[in-house]
Amino acid sequence: MPDQSFKIQLLLDQGRFEEAEVLIGECIGKDAEDPLLFYLMANARLAQGHLHPAEEAVRESIRLDPESDWAHLTLSRILCEQSRFHEAETTIEKALELAPSDPDNWAQKASLANRRAGRMSAGLRRGPPGRRRDRE
Numbered sequence: 001m002p003d004q005s006f007k008i009q010l011l012l013d014q015g016r017f018e019e020a021e022v023l024i025g026e027c028i029g030k031d032a033e034d035p036l037l038f039y040l041m042a043n044a045r046l047a048q049g050h051l052h053p054a055e056e057a058v059r060e061s062i063r064l065d066p067e068s069d070w071a072h073l074t075l076s077r078i079l080c081e082q083s084r085f086h087e088a089e090t091t092i093e094k095a096l097e098l099a100p101s102d103p104d105n106w107a108q109k110a111s112l113a114n115r116r117a118g119r120m121s122a123g124l125r126r127g128p129p130g131r132r133r134d135r136e
Contacts, residue, residue: 069099
């Protein structure tokens with residue numbers, strides 16, 4: 001993987017996510033126990049908007065390395081995108097437990113709180129389903 005890691009990162013940086021995904025898959029075929037490969041796969045899939053495959057990849061990364069705060073952070077982001085806020089919150093708390101001084105973890109916690117609050121306030125503006133609003 002060390003030979004390929006530079007190429008994978010370059011592909012990701014260039015936005016060539018499908019190519020990166022193919023190369024990562026080849027590397028996983030040679031070393032299915034490397035959590036970094038699954039983490040990179042999750043990021044390639046997430047960048048393409050493939051949330052469920054990204055979630056599967058990052059969960060495999062966490063299975064291989066449960067102490068990886070960056071994998072927990074990525075999982076929290078994926079869950080947040082799926083509006084699975086409770087799970088995202090639990091996951092970011094784990095990332096914060098593992099790396100309490102990482103500003104990315106705190107930024108995700110704030111982003112999650114904002115997304116959750118936005119969803120709740122949007123529901124308040126709409127009112128209960130089936131009820132007519134007289135003043136609009």
